[in-house]
Amino acid sequence: MRVPEVAGHPNRIAFEGVLTTVDEPSTRxxxxxxxxxxxxxxxxxKEALPSLLGMAIGFxxxxxxxxxxxxxxxxTEADVVGRELRVAGYVYGRDFPEVIKQLELSAVGSMxxxxxxxxxxxxxxxxDVWTVTRAMFTGAAVLLRDKAAYGGTSFRLLxxxxxxxxxxxxxxxxxxxxxxxxxxxxLSLGQRGYGALWS
Numbered sequence: 001m002r003v004p005e006v007a008g009h010p011n012r013i014a015f016e017g018v019l020t021t022v023d024e025p026s027t028r029x030x031x032x033x034x035x036x037x038x039x040x041x042x043x044x045x046k047e048a049l050p051s052l053l054g055m056a057i058g059f060x061x062x063x064x065x066x067x068x069x070x071x072x073x074x075x076t077e078a079d080v081v082g083r084e085l086r087v088a089g090y091v092y093g094r095d096f097p098e099v100i101k102q103l104e105l106s107a108v109g110s111m112x113x114x115x116x117x118x119x120x121x122x123x124x125x126x127x128d129v130w131t132v133t134r135a136m137f138t139g140a141a142v143l144l145r146d147k148a149a150y151g152g153t154s155f156r157l158l159x160x161x162x163x164x165x166x167x168x169x170x171x172x173x174x175x176x177x178x179x180x181x182x183x184x185x186x187l188s189l190g191q192r193g194y195g196a197l198w199s
Contacts, residue, residue: 001053001076003090013093013100015073017155019052019085019113019140020045025129027151030114031066036130038149040115044133045080052078052087052137057113059099059142066116066141072096075140084152087113087140091157103142103157112145112153 006012020026022042029035056071073091080086093100103111121134142155 003076011092011094012090014088014158015091015155016086016088016158017113017142018153019078019087020115020150021083021152022080022085023083026149028149030149032117033130036128039129039131040085040135041131041133042080042083044135045085048135048137049078049080052140055116055137055139057089057091057140057142063102063111063143064147065143066114068116068139071139072099072142085115099142100157103155109154110145111155112143112148112150113155114141114143114148114150114153116140 020040022040022045025037025039027037029037052075055075057073057075058067058070059072060067060070072095073089075087075089077088078085091099091103115137116139117132117135118138119134119136120132123131123133145151145153
């Protein structure tokens, strides 16, 4: 998303994070996955990137899960770099000072993220570990990393730092030549999958 930079904007506190890892099983079962650990394939993640842009990040008072009615920020950038789905955007700092305080006081590396999915297509519903081959992102949450389904997630504020184009730069440094074709073309979901809100 092209969001113009506004120096000193009181309600935009930039953040960056790792929303999930791809091509590897989750540390624990995401909520809504019926007790199954989940593998989100890199191809599914790349194809779903357009659905992630413009989605909100939420929180719970204890930073231990999801509350889709508590929207404290916005995702404006997303890309798959290696095995990480990296995101960036803004937390509404003026509207949610308690969230900013929690994030600033939290120990380095203690905060993580968790995705929310819908229209997820699972390769084999009878498998012990579900492999998601197609999905649509509906949002994300910032939470304590040890409460996240994936242990490799992260979240941090970027006060007083310009982060425009940070993910594009990361993608190029990883050997990419721009956004994948699937991202440029947008979503083309041809079949409906397991209908659930995953987090």
